Amino acid sequence: MAGGYMGKILFVDLSKGKLKDEALDEKLCRDFIGGYGIGSRIIYSRQKGGVDSLGPENILGLVTGPLTGTPAPFGTRYIAVGKSPLTGGWGDANSGGDFGPHLKFAGYDAVFFNGIADKPVYLFIDNRKAEVIEASHLWGKDTYETEDMLRAEHGRQTYVSCIGQSAEKLSLISCIITKRGAAAGRSGLGAVMGSKRLKAVAVKGDQKVPLADSEAANKLRREHIAELRAAGWPMRKYGTTGGTHLSAHSGDTPVKNWGGVGVVDFPDPSGLSGDATIANQERDETCWRCPLACEGILKEGSGEYKYVAGIRRPEYETQGAFGTMCLNNNTESIAMVNDICNRYSLDTISAGCAIAFAIECYENRLITKKDTDGIELTWGNHKAIVAMTEKMAKREGFGDIIADGVKVAAEKIGKGAEQYAVHIGGQELGMHDPKLPYSKRSDTSSAARYQMDATPGRHTQGFGPSGFRGHVINASGLCFFGNPSKYIVELMSAVTGWDRSMDELLKAGERIANMRHAFNLREGINPLEWPVHPRIIGRPPQKEGPLTGVTADIEAQVYWNLGALDWDRFTTKPSKKKLLELGLEDVAKDLWPEANP
């Protein structure tokens, strides 16, 4: 087996209470690398199309990459995978923290679950010994309590990935949390875990991740760290929050439920500045052995919001979703809602968007105080935002209406609420306006990616050939921060022992893009049929501010990239030739049955 891989996957049938080890196939690793690459391949192969995403046949996976838990400076990630109950298609969610590396130290590259347990359970793995344990005492606890209780039971060197009450109650925007706030946030996979009555996965172990060339891997680590040190540790001080106050006015961060202009509707973004965000910070926080330490831990809230000491500082996406989207400039309130979401395991992006949607419905009298349990959901009313977030987390009152995201909420409210429900394919969008290019060069997919990625609404994946690199990085287990592109070829070679060029790695990235997309096609999803809310692309364009006159040419981006991918421009099916070129013969048979002899 190549370096970087433990060589074992665990399959857990929760209905039958059976556990089974399988060897990790080396070709699978070469072709799909890890993370959602391996995850999509395995799930496509073992699960038929059309299963209920909250039913026993939906397979949930937690998958590491070959660089997770190695000397690679940002090798900290694992990815949750499964059919998304939010979109009805492929779902994946990428998380940092310590869990991913420790899943490997416990002896496994990945663990997959099918079935539904009769009662709440958790999986515990101790140095390759795995068992499903009854978890009724944990059910109903928040993620912090769950982690503490499991550590008390199994030792401080136990690392936990778990769900809170929102996921137990099957909120479609719930997520999976580790380390009190490292979230596998998107795609509603917390609800999948909750549907299986799987409360947590707890791992411990001291297995060594094999390295093909330990000296080379460590040398690369030292070089990369030296670069970061020479650059003054970018992102260490503020994490992702250093520029939110600028982004609020530059056109990057969406404002007022995607319908506003920062300089007009949110004139004072000072509460979202890096300095304001870290004002109550006690210390930095880091994912496993990451030298950047871009996260933060707060002291006790001493102002209006009395959060306890030790909670996570909010990050940019949360500041956008609960800040600019809601016209909320109160930094402490954003720390409070971030804590609520982390405890109850709600995706802060979707949750904040749901609140913004609800505010716009309220301001336009589609709902009243009677509907909102007396809470005045007005723009910038941070007390109302916090109160409603808590209700949403608990699925209480009006909170239950918005706890499944804006699409479902709009259907429940009716009265034309869908005009305020900004989503694609059911998932709320990340906090980067696609009308603003992502780079100095001509951006070929800034808008298209939101519609066309297998998990719509994602700001972290690309679409088209420009997205292959991102798939390689994600699947390898690396974090995007710290410029991993520069070292990925050498790191992969040093760790795995496979000497591959960037072109070869990008071919794996292309294969991964096709595999994720194929899952959706088999579900009957054609992303071209997903409506794109006009606010997202600027139809009509804004008349003031940095995005004056801008309409994202999403049709051109989609058209160009479909051609570049060799995917049909109407059905989005990859050509049979492309699928065979990538070694996806079974997918070719599924998608092109008429073309087979």
Next chain:
Amino acid sequence: MNRYIVQMFGLPREATELREVEVELEDGASLGDVIAALRHEIPALEGHVIHAGENRLMEHCAFNINGRFYSEDGEVQIRDGDRILLLTLATGG
């Protein structure tokens, strides 16, 4: 010569504490000419938005001209009546 109001957003605004600046440009001026004019009017842009000593935008900045984005000299010629905005591109997170 035509007069243009260049509105600024994001980092250009923060670096200069100015919302806009007026510049004079010949009809058919290039982006390089716009940048040169801005350097002349607001030296504080250098090193934050404009490469020091050069008529070139830094990587994280661009112009929005009539609803389209440009950052490299030669991509566009400025005409009378054009709307010019200077802003920061998307950041990460």
